[in-house]
Amino acid sequence: MAKQLNLLSPGQVIVTALHTEMQQSYLEYAMSVIVGRALPDVRDGLKPVHRRILYAMHELGLIPDRPYRKCARVVGDVLGKYHPHGDQAVYDALVRLVQDFSSRYPLLAGHGNFGSVDNDPPAAMRYTETRLAPVSHEGMLSEIGEETVEFIPNFDNSQAEPTVLPAQLPFLLLNGCAGIAVGMATNIPPHNLSEVVDGLIALIDNPNLSDEKLFELIPGPDFPTGGEIVGKSGIHEAYKSGRGSILLRGVAQIEEIPGGRGSKRRTAIVITELPYQVNKAGWIEKVADFVNHGRLQGIADIRDESDREGMRVVVELKRDTNPHEVLQRLYQLTALQGNFGVTLLALVEGQPRQLSLRQVLHEFLKFREHTLNRRYTYDLQKKQSRLHLVSGLLKALVNIDLVIEVLRSAADGSTAKMTLANELDLTQEQADAILAMPLRRLTNLEQQNLQQESEELEAQINTLQKLLNDRRELLKALKKDLRSLKRKYSDPRRTKIIESYKPNSPQGANKQKNSRGQISSLQVPPQEVRLEFTQRGYVRRLQNTGKKSKAESAMPDNDFVIESTIANTQEDLLVITSGGKVYPISVSDIPRSSGRSARGTPLITLLSPTAQSTQENIINRFILPENPENSEIILVTRQGRIKRLSVAEISNLTRRGVTIIKLKDDDELLCAQFISAGEQLILASSGGRLLRFEVNDEEVSVMGRTAMGLQGMRLGKQQKLIACVKLVVGKNLLLVTQQGYAKCINLSRVKLAHRGDLGAQSLKFAVKTDNLAGVVQTTNDTEVGLVTNHQRLVRLSVENIPPSKKDDKGKMSVQLNRDEQVITAIPMKTNKN
Numbered sequence: 001m002a003k004q005l006n007l008l009s010p011g012q013v014i015v016t017a018l019h020t021e022m023q024q025s026y027l028e029y030a031m032s033v034i035v036g037r038a039l040p041d042v043r044d045g046l047k048p049v050h051r052r053i054l055y056a057m058h059e060l061g062l063i064p065d066r067p068y069r070k071c072a073r074v075v076g077d078v079l080g081k082y083h084p085h086g087d088q089a090v091y092d093a094l095v096r097l098v099q100d101f102s103s104r105y106p107l108l109a110g111h112g113n114f115g116s117v118d119n120d121p122p123a124a125m126r127y128t129e130t131r132l133a134p135v136s137h138e139g140m141l142s143e144i145g146e147e148t149v150e151f152i153p154n155f156d157n158s159q160a161e162p163t164v165l166p167a168q169l170p171f172l173l174l175n176g177c178a179g180i181a182v183g184m185a186t187n188i189p190p191h192n193l194s195e196v197v198d199g200l201i202a203l204i205d206n207p208n209l210s211d212e213k214l215f216e217l218i219p220g221p222d223f224p225t226g227g228e229i230v231g232k233s234g235i236h237e238a239y240k241s242g243r244g245s246i247l248l249r250g251v252a253q254i255e256e257i258p259g260g261r262g263s264k265r266r267t268a269i270v271i272t273e274l275p276y277q278v279n280k281a282g283w284i285e286k287v288a289d290f291v292n293h294g295r296l297q298g299i300a301d302i303r304d305e306s307d308r309e310g311m312r313v314v315v316e317l318k319r320d321t322n323p324h325e326v327l328q329r330l331y332q333l334t335a336l337q338g339n340f341g342v343t344l345l346a347l348v349e350g351q352p353r354q355l356s357l358r359q360v361l362h363e364f365l366k367f368r369e370h371t372l373n374r375r376y377t378y379d380l381q382k383k384q385s386r387l388h389l390v391s392g393l394l395k396a397l398v399n400i401d402l403v404i405e406v407l408r409s410a411a412d413g414s415t416a417k418m419t420l421a422n423e424l425d426l427t428q429e430q431a432d433a434i435l436a437m438p439l440r441r442l443t444n445l446e447q448q449n450l451q452q453e454s455e456e457l458e459a460q461i462n463t464l465q466k467l468l469n470d471r472r473e474l475l476k477a478l479k480k481d482l483r484s485l486k487r488k489y490s491d492p493r494r495t496k497i498i499e500s501y502k503p504n505s506p507q508g509a510n511k512q513k514n515s516r517g518q519i520s521s522l523q524v525p526p527q528e529v530r531l532e533f534t535q536r537g538y539v540r541r542l543q544n545t546g547k548k549s550k551a552e553s554a555m556p557d558n559d560f561v562i563e564s565t566i567a568n569t570q571e572d573l574l575v576i577t578s579g580g581k582v583y584p585i586s587v588s589d590i591p592r593s594s595g596r597s598a599r600g601t602p603l604i605t606l607l608s609p610t611a612q613s614t615q616e617n618i619i620n621r622f623i624l625p626e627n628p629e630n631s632e633i634i635l636v637t638r639q640g641r642i643k644r645l646s647v648a649e650i651s652n653l654t655r656r657g658v659t660i661i662k663l664k665d666d667d668e669l670l671c672a673q674f675i676s677a678g679e680q681l682i683l684a685s686s687g688g689r690l691l692r693f694e695v696n697d698e699e700v701s702v703m704g705r706t707a708m709g710l711q712g713m714r715l716g717k718q719q720k721l722i723a724c725v726k727l728v729v730g731k732n733l734l735l736v737t738q739q740g741y742a743k744c745i746n747l748s749r750v751k752l753a754h755r756g757d758l759g760a761q762s763l764k765f766a767v768k769t770d771n772l773a774g775v776v777q778t779t780n781d782t783e784v785g786l787v788t789n790h791q792r793l794v795r796l797s798v799e800n801i802p803p804s805k806k807d808d809k810g811k812m813s814v815q816l817n818r819d820e821q822v823i824t825a826i827p828m829k830t831n832k833n
Contacts, residue, residue: 030182034352038181040188042346042353042360043367044140044165045172047179049093051165052082054107057132058141068111068129075125081159091125098130102277103175104190104224105489107136117225117274117311118281135489139168147378148371166371168481170196170364172346173357176221184352186345189221189246189276194490196361197482203361204475214358215239219497220246221340226273226494227251230337235497238342239357249337250274251496252330254323257314266300267323269315271336278335280304284313286334295333295605297591298326325592332589365478372467372474380464385429387457390450392430393437397447399424403434526570529587532600533563535787535826537618540593540600559599560785560793562826565623572624574650575607576660577616578668580635582650583607583657587623608655620672624651632702634675634695635660635709636683636724639667642712642755644675644700662708671724682733682750683713683759684723686771691759692727692750699755714758723775731777732803734784735763735810736796738821739770743810744778744801766809774825783828786813790820795828 040047046054056077062069075090083090096102098110101117112128115121122128132141148166153159176190199217202209220235229235230247238244251273256265274280284304290296298321305312315330317323331337344355348363355363396403402423410416417431426434440446467473532540536559544566567573569588576582585606593600603618604611625631628647635643643661650660661669675681675695683691691713693699700710713721725733727747735743743763751760763772776784778798786794794814801813814822 034181034184035347035350038179039184039186039345039347039352040172040177040179041164042172042348042355042363044167045170045175045177045346046165047093047177049078049083049085049090050097050107052078052161053090053094053097054132054136054140054165055144055162056082057108057130058137058144062131063137064109064132064134066131068109068131071125071128071130074130082154082161084155087125094125094130095122101225104222105133105135105171105174105193107133107140107171107175109133117279119279135169139485139489140165140171142166143168143371143375146375148375164367166375167364168368169193169485170200170361172364173360177346181352184345185343187341187343188346189340189342190223191218192222192490192493194486195219195222195493197486197490200361200365200482201479203358203365204479207362211236211240211358218357221342221495222493223248223276223495225276225278226496227275228273229495229497231499232497234339234342238344242342242344242354242356242359244342246340246342247337248275248340249331250278252327252336254327257316266319267317267321269317269323269327269330271313271315272311274311275335275338276340278338280306280311280313283335287315287330290333293605294601295591296326296329298322322592328588329591332586368478369474372478376464376467376474380461380468383457383461383464387454387461388427389430389433390454390457392426392433393441393450394447394454395424395426395430396420396434396437397442397450400442526568529567529569531565531567531573531587531590532561533603533621534559534600535562535785535793537603538600539590539603539606539621541587541590542593560828562785562828567623572653573621574624574653575603575621576619576669576672577611577614578619578670579614579616580637580659580661580663580669581611581616581657582653582660583611584624584653584655608657611657619669622674632675632677633672634681634700634724634726635669636671636712636721637661637663637667637709638670638720639664640683640685640711640713640715640721641667641709642683642700643707643709644695644702645705646702649705658705660705662706670721673724673726675726680727680752682723682725682727682775683721684725684735684772684775685713685715685719685759686722687716687719688735688761688763688765688772689713689759690733690750690762690775691755691757692752693755693757694752711756714756722772725775725777728777731779732798734776734778734782734798734801734825735772736774736776736784736786736813736822736825737763737765737770737810738773738823739765739767740786740812740814740816740822741766741770741810742796742801742813743808744798744803745805746803749805761807764807764809773822776825776827778827785826785828786822787824787826788816788820789823790817792820796825 036048038047044051053074057074060069060074060077062074071091071094074094075087078090079085079087094108095114097108098106098114100106108130109132110128110130113123114128143166144162150163151160152163154161172188173191173196174193176188177186178188179186195218199214202214202217215236220229220232228249228251230249234244234246238246250271252269252271255268255270257268258265274283281304284302287296287299287302291299298318299315300318301316303314303316305314315326317326344357344360345352346355346360348355403420406419406423407416410419413435417428417435420426420434421428421431441450467477528544530542530544532542534540538559567587571587573585573587573590574582575585589606591601603621625647628651631647633645633647635645645660650658663669677696678694680692680694703709715721732744732746733750735745745762750762753759765771778784780799782798784796784798786796788794796813801811804810816822
């Protein structure tokens with residue numbers, strides 16, 4: 001049995017702190033992932049697995065004019081020689097190099113099923129075949145044997161592999177790259193070869209070329225699946241800083257298509273291009289799901305009519321449906337439009353760096369110049385060596401008689417070699433070449449060929465020396481190579497760049513026909529609409545005619561409008577939930593209400609799936625003000641906490657929303673409304689107490705988004721806050737209890753106090769078990785809706801309830817059924833114009 005290591009013996013244990021060892025080991029692991037797996041090299045634009053696949057195929061001789069070979073053979077070679085990882089990982093990387101919808105300029109040519117834009121999986125590697133594509137063979141590997149790059153031993157020291165491929169084009173930009181490392185990620189979009197080459201040549205001619213000129217030559221990414229880029233600001237930001245967001249959307253036309261048998265023609269939205277990396281089948285399924293759940297209205301049918309000639313997805317619309325609005329909804333709700341986050345992160349000299357577009361191009365040009373220097377130096381050495389041998393052969397031919405005499409008299413080859421070297425002043429290499437020269441070289445034709453070769457070699461050596469000694473000549477050769485590759489492999493741009501919509505533009509979204517008679521899909525201009533919010537959480541989007549909605553008097557299920565506001569379709573509606581979070585909804589995302597949909601859309605269904613899953617109640621909703629930094633909101637919780645927050649804290653939100661107040665586990669947000677310094681609030685507890693105080697910096701200061709807030713009102717045991725009312729001069733307070741008692745008091749009877757006080761008792765309960773249910777500010781003509789726990793709505797006219805003293809019990813205002821209680825009171829006429 002082998003002797004075991006005694007870990008406790010002196011000298012065999014290295015004492016080190018755990019955090020030091022963890023830190024060092026994790027950093028080593030992180031750098032291994034960054035350099036060895038996840039991030040591309042700025043020089044050839046490849047990750048190690050892609051580089052090894054291409055080099056292995058080059059070694060196998062799978063050049064474009066050779067037959068295809070099984071992918072399993074390629075994967076086996078890559079695994080056995082260079083990349084000791086999983087075979088499926090290598091095959092997945094190989095597949096992406098073949099897919100023309102993943103790579104703008106595929107580096108491999110494939111034969112067989114390599115997947116589709118519908119996210120269909122590729123066939124197994126034993127069925128598919130591959131070989132190098134012309135652009136990778138010439139632009140990536142043609143100079144690999146000319147000592148242009150360094151080679152290192154492979155994982156078992158049995159082979160040598162290149163550290164980088166001698167790329168003649170910046171494939172990092174041409175095909176882009178995506179990768180997630182430890183603590184960092186890269187996401188580089190693909191570009192057009194012709195534009196990138198023009199940019200390189202311009203930088204060679206003028207290294208101080210302005211950003212504006214460079215962006216004219218390289219206007220933006222060019223995705224393999226086409227699409228449209230909306231606006232240039234995101235492109236320029238990404239190109240300047242190395243990080244930015246590009247608004248990318250699919251291409252759609254509005255067409256008239258034939259209807260069914262005997263029916264009229266119908267309007268349809270036809271999608272011919274999807275944004276980069278959008279799964280077509282998944283997108284169609286998502287649209288159908290939105291239609292089934294009522295989030296997309298006006299769609300009658302959706303069909304995939306794609307074939308070998310291209311993509312065609314037909315979204316058939318119902319009659320009297322505005323196609324532009326439906327298209328805008330598709331852009332906003334689905335992946336037909338989305339942001340492509342650009343991060344130009346790559347390895348520079350083995351270290352990850354975030355680069356601008358100019359820096360990426362400069363790094364490639366520096367690498368290409370270094371590669372050409374190595375290549376020309378290698379060629380020069382080979383040609384000088386050959387010229388040296390040829391000059392020795394010519395010298396031997398001139399002195400052929402002496403050579404023959406030496407060979408006759410020499411005892412052996414070594415003696416002949418030494419004698420020739422001494423007699424004709426030759427080097428050892430030249431003497432070896434003479435001894436190896438066949439007799440046919442003695443003919444006049446061969447002598448002429450040698451002489452011609454010598455002259456050609458001298459001319460080539462002079463050219464190479466000129467290239468190596470004069471940088472301008474070297475750059476001319478570099479530009480010549482670039483132009484040659486551009487002529488062979490460039491193609492037209494696929495992704496269009498369109499200007500973003502400007503609100504003051506007179507064109508708006510007017511229907512314009514293209515050359516095929518199709519109506520182009522221009523963005524819908526901003527529209528002024530009326531939003532109506534109901535007590536049961538529905539929202540209705542109506543055309544703003546300045547008149548009362550016809551549907552307002554016909555709300556189903558005892559529902560009624562509690563608030564209406566005028567909004568613009570380019571504005572955001574902020575929705576605040578009882579969980580203390582706020583979510584944005586674009587007004588244009590709210591479906592139009594007409595006909596059968598007069599009830600509207602449940603507001604909760606327009607929030608993100610995360611918000612819907614929490615099952616929180618909606619506390620308030622409002623349009624984001626134009627100057628949020630000048631607006632504030634007051635937040636009040638059930639346990640009496642209060643907080644004053646600047647609206648600027650929630651002005652730039654994503655669909656995920658943000659937390660605006662930190663809540664305890666058993667607490668929830670009760671009220672959220674706009675407030676200004678100097679205005680007064682009344683907080684009401686379930687025990688019938690009212691606390692009136694002024695909102696100012698001394699009572700309630702402005703806090704940050706994650707703060708918990710201050711104690712707004714002290715509450716007794718088993719009590720909770722039930723209302724927060726912003727006072728308006730000239731109005732009274734209506735107090736309603738759970739048992740249906742109502743009491744109206746004048747504001748002057750509620751004394752001004754301080755935040756954090758207990759408040760004054762303003763109501764005596766006729767029933768000991770009764771509690772205050774709601775507080776509403778009213779005038780004599782106000783009508784109040786009392787909502788019960790049986791989902792019943794009772795309308796209450798305030799003119800029948802005269803103001804009374806603080807210690808009055810109020811009067812019975814509503815007849816309740818058994819086990820029925822009032823849960824809230826809401827004013828039924830509150831209009832914002």
